[in-house]
Amino acid sequence: SVDQDEALAKDFLSSHNLRASDMCYQTSIAEWRYASDITSENERLKLEQSLVAARFEKEAWKNITSFNWEPFTDPDLKRKFRLLSVLGPSALPEEKLTQYRKSVDAMETIYSTAKICSYTNPADCGLSLDPDITETMRSSRNFDELKHVWHQWHQQSGGKMRGHYERFVELSNEAARMNNFSDTGAYWLRNYESDTFKKDIEGLWQTVKPFYLQLHAYVRAKLRAHYGEDKVPKNQPIPAHLLGNMWAQAWANINDLVTPFPGKMSVDVTPEMQKQGYTPKKMFQMSEDFFTSLGLLPTPPEFWSGSIIEKPADREIVCHASAWDFCNGKDFRIKQCTKITMEDFITVHHEMGHIQYFLQYKHLPLVYREGANSGFHEAVGDALALSVQTTKHLKEIGLLDKSSPQDHEATINYLLLTALDKIAFFPFAYIMDKWRWDVFDGSISSADYNCHWWKLREEYQGIRSPVTRAEVDFDPGAKYHIAANVEYIRYFVSFVIQFQFYKSMCITAGQYDPNNPALPLHECDFYRSKEAGAKLGAMLAMGSSRPWPEAMRALTGQDRMDASAFREYFKPLEDWLIAKNKELGEPIGWSSEGLNCQ
Numbered sequence: 001s002v003d004q005d006e007a008l009a010k011d012f013l014s015s016h017n018l019r020a021s022d023m024c025y026q027t028s029i030a031e032w033r034y035a036s037d038i039t040s041e042n043e044r045l046k047l048e049q050s051l052v053a054a055r056f057e058k059e060a061w062k063n064i065t066s067f068n069w070e071p072f073t074d075p076d077l078k079r080k081f082r083l084l085s086v087l088g089p090s091a092l093p094e095e096k097l098t099q100y101r102k103s104v105d106a107m108e109t110i111y112s113t114a115k116i117c118s119y120t121n122p123a124d125c126g127l128s129l130d131p132d133i134t135e136t137m138r139s140s141r142n143f144d145e146l147k148h149v150w151h152q153w154h155q156q157s158g159g160k161m162r163g164h165y166e167r168f169v170e171l172s173n174e175a176a177r178m179n180n181f182s183d184t185g186a187y188w189l190r191n192y193e194s195d196t197f198k199k200d201i202e203g204l205w206q207t208v209k210p211f212y213l214q215l216h217a218y219v220r221a222k223l224r225a226h227y228g229e230d231k232v233p234k235n236q237p238i239p240a241h242l243l244g245n246m247w248a249q250a251w252a253n254i255n256d257l258v259t260p261f262p263g264k265m266s267v268d269v270t271p272e273m274q275k276q277g278y279t280p281k282k283m284f285q286m287s288e289d290f291f292t293s294l295g296l297l298p299t300p301p302e303f304w305s306g307s308i309i310e311k312p313a314d315r316e317i318v319c320h321a322s323a324w325d326f327c328n329g330k331d332f333r334i335k336q337c338t339k340i341t342m343e344d345f346i347t348v349h350h351e352m353g354h355i356q357y358f359l360q361y362k363h364l365p366l367v368y369r370e371g372a373n374s375g376f377h378e379a380v381g382d383a384l385a386l387s388v389q390t391t392k393h394l395k396e397i398g399l400l401d402k403s404s405p406q407d408h409e410a411t412i413n414y415l416l417l418t419a420l421d422k423i424a425f426f427p428f429a430y431i432m433d434k435w436r437w438d439v440f441d442g443s444i445s446s447a448d449y450n451c452h453w454w455k456l457r458e459e460y461q462g463i464r465s466p467v468t469r470a471e472v473d474f475d476p477g478a479k480y481h482i483a484a485n486v487e488y489i490r491y492f493v494s495f496v497i498q499f500q501f502y503k504s505m506c507i508t509a510g511q512y513d514p515n516n517p518a519l520p521l522h523e524c525d526f527y528r529s530k531e532a533g534a535k536l537g538a539m540l541a542m543g544s545s546r547p548w549p550e551a552m553r554a555l556t557g558q559d560r561m562d563a564s565a566f567r568e569y570f571k572p573l574e575d576w577l578i579a580k581n582k583e584l585g586e587p588i589g590w591s592s593e594g595l596n597c598q
């Protein structure tokens, strides 16, 4: 009978949960050993463990799918079976799974160990992305130096991955089809449990696009003022290497070139952090303090003893920041090559947001120890960072002079700095997976990989490669998440919902009142608000046990992604940009001819 089956099913799941947690621990340890010490031996051990895990998962999957779980009456039991009935890449035969893993590992190793030669000292060919290349992209204002660094990085990273990526796509799609998905893109989208998800994302992009175009036009005008008309022509896409970031995904590092009212205090506190002798440890402790001030959970001792928060001098590691859950309810770590910059201070909070989620749902069965959807996991830390980065909070922690005025001009300066990260990001996040959806569903063949990438970069971001590209290149591989095969639309989702989370926590903390101009949304700092923390914690503790609209309702009362929170946040800036672009006579948008790829 169904009842007996359900009783048997529950027993099976509770024993499976213990075995799966232990296997997850072994796999996490092997992955950590490789990511924190890139050697062929550690890569081999990681591959070996992934095959052991695959055998376990295949066996478990056979048992799980042997239950006739669709007619189960217990909704929670049914949800667990539905989530566990998708096997993933482990469905591949071992030989193909080995090739699949080797393709991704090769690309991640190429990305994490790539070196370029210095622009100023061509004999020095030991420059790595983190910290050397990142620092040049952040601080150089020399057009040719930026172009050299940009070009060399693309050649030494993505340029060496094309063959691996082609093989990866074939095997990933084969695995997706074995899991009854049309392709890898469809397999990825199951995470969002919505058949209108792609349409919803397109709708959100259409909502933010007019604002993005205004920001793009203003920034282009300011870049022209610095680099000259010939380098940054009107009505053309912006050269991709001038935005302060290797991928032009976040533009806050060129704030000094674009800030509307330069006389005002600088809201980029990087110099002040360095002047005050900030260390990575201090940055993490300050983040921990913010979380516990909200009554959220402190990190355990294992976190501080196990984490790597500075780039080691004696070995190669994967420097791209990451947070790790070792599945044993005790071990949680961050690996980050932390620099003393405001950008990295925000990233510290981003990663600590992942750790807080892990801590909040560690009591749940393994199958539910995930974000409500992947965007939720990316949004937690950023929602708190929106509070930390306010001039009010920065004054409170002594990074901004308490006497600096909080007037309209200071507000526009602050909102512009935030928009340089948050608004500039949307088209980048969108094309990261638009390009991959097109590749996975076959609309783009490998013969068109690179020029399709640049077509999307020009059409959505309005940026252009500073050097002519061709199909011999593979520029998508120059971005970590393509090399390491990490889905990206989660960040688009995060950048929408983090403003919904922030707004709700601000209202709960009494720090924002739509009817009180003295309490505008963008100045809200909910530091120490136990009520705001309690609501966030309650949502996090749900993990993925309920469909994500229910989790969102627990914190915000809404059950959908909604752009109005960030539109409200940035409203003063949007009005200012429209007027400013008119005053500057800067055309909005760019012409579509002249794609720099053939």
Ligand SMILES: C=C(C[SeH])C(=O)N1CCC[C@H]1C(=O)O
Pocket: 249, 320, 321, 322, 347, 350, 491
């Ligand atoms: C900091 C992380 C680790 Se989940 C990251 O990859 N982020 C955070 C913001 C967007 C994205 C990126 O760097 O591309």
Ligand SMILES: [Zn+2]
Pocket: 350, 351, 354, 377, 378
């Ligand atoms: Zn993240």
